[in-house]
Amino acid sequence: MYYVLKRLAFYLLAAFVAITVNFFIPRLTPGDPASTIVATYSTSMNAESLQALKTAYGLTDDPLVQQYFTYLGNIFKGDFGRSLSQFPAPVLSVIGAGFGWSALLGLTAVFLSFIIGSGLGALAAWRRGGFFDRVTPPVLLFLGSFPYFFLALLLFYVFCFKLGWFPMGNAYSSVNPPPFTLAGIGDVLLHLMMPAFTIVLVSLGPWTLNMRNAMIGVLSEDYLTLAEAKGLPPRRVLFDHAVRTALLPNITALGAAIGGVFSGQLLTEIVFTYPGLGYALMRAVSAVDYPLMQALFLIITLSVLAANFLVDTVYVFLDPRVRAGGEA
Structure with missing residues (x-):
């Protein structure tokens, strides 16, 4: 318990630092899009109209420290301002449309x-030197080495455009989100298959290779030899002893992968016109929409921290050495 609380304090401090950096960096760089908009209309608007425009865009002449504490208060209230590229929509509503x-x-x-990937890696290590071990990891790494944009476009062209097996874009067929029925869920899953398949295809190689290498190291441990000498079934030795220990490096990587969910799908969402946050981030950068970019960067950072804290907590239950070290 002490170890978990110590890690929680560390991640809370890291989150506070991330929020602070997220506030100061845009304000320390020269210029911002909202000021440019105000300057564009300054010759055709009177002082009252300009002030109203600045207020609408969230511009203020308050001291930086006062702005910072206002920003912190707004963050805790869930107020990220208004999107400049989709004005007057609140940033939170823009993010909410693609978050799910x-x-x-x-x-x-x-x-x-x-x-x-973990299952294939464990099987390859358990039967190391065999045909499956010689073929599977190299083939998966070869597929993952392709430029992702090219591979996604190729799969989109073959399976969506030429064969018509899958939809050519969006997350559902209708104009409005489908109802929560079997037909609606099936429609969403059908649109999900190809984008998810392309990500899985290029990701399997590292997961498989990491698990295989960890398993080979674990299989040489004395406690596995003892388990086999006791007459335990091979399947129990594999899953209850070898896989549980070898999974630890992949669980660490899982935390980073979960944290990068909202930033690592940009190309996928562009190719398949999937309405997620990656596509929203691309549009925000193109439009120099600082409020939306700030909110998206903060979500990405906090999701990475939360995922890593979750992994650290899971480690306590999977590896007694971590629990013992934390209590020491």
Whole structure:
């Protein structure tokens, strides 16, 4: 418990630093888009109109320290201001429109990659030197070495455009989000398959290779030899002893992968026009929309910290050495 509380304090401090940096960096760089907009209209608007425009865009002449504490208060209230590129929509509503779709696509792809890759790596190590071990990891690494944009476009062209097996874009068929029915869920899953498949395909190589290498190291440990000498079934030795220990490096990587869900799908969402946060981030950067960019960067940072804290907590239950070290 002490170890978990210590890690929680560290991540809370890291989150505070991230929020502070997220505030100061845009304000320390020269110029901002809202000031440019105000300057554009300054010759055709009177002082009262300019002040109203600055207020609408959230511009203020208050001291930087006062702005900082106002910013912190707004963060805790969930107020990230208004999007400059989609004005007057609040930033939170813009993010809310794509958050669920990014989470659905990213988490589905990450967990499928983790489960399938770890399983293939464990099987390759258990039968090391055989045909499966010689073929599977190199083929998966070869597929993952392709430029992702090219591979996604190729799969999109073959399976969506030429064969018509999957939809050519969006997250659902209708104009409005589908209802929560079997037909609606099936429609969403059909649109999800190709974007998720492309991410899984290019991600399997590292997951498989990392698990294989960890398993080979674990299989040489004395406690596995003892388990086999006791007459335990091979399947129990594999899953209850070898896989549980060898999974630890992949679980660490899983935390980073979950944290990068909202930033690592940009190309996927562009190719398949999937309405997630990666696509929203691309549009925000193109439009120099600082409030939206700040909110997205903060979400990405906090998601990485939260995922790593979750992994540290899981480690306590999977590895007694971590628990013992934290209590020492």
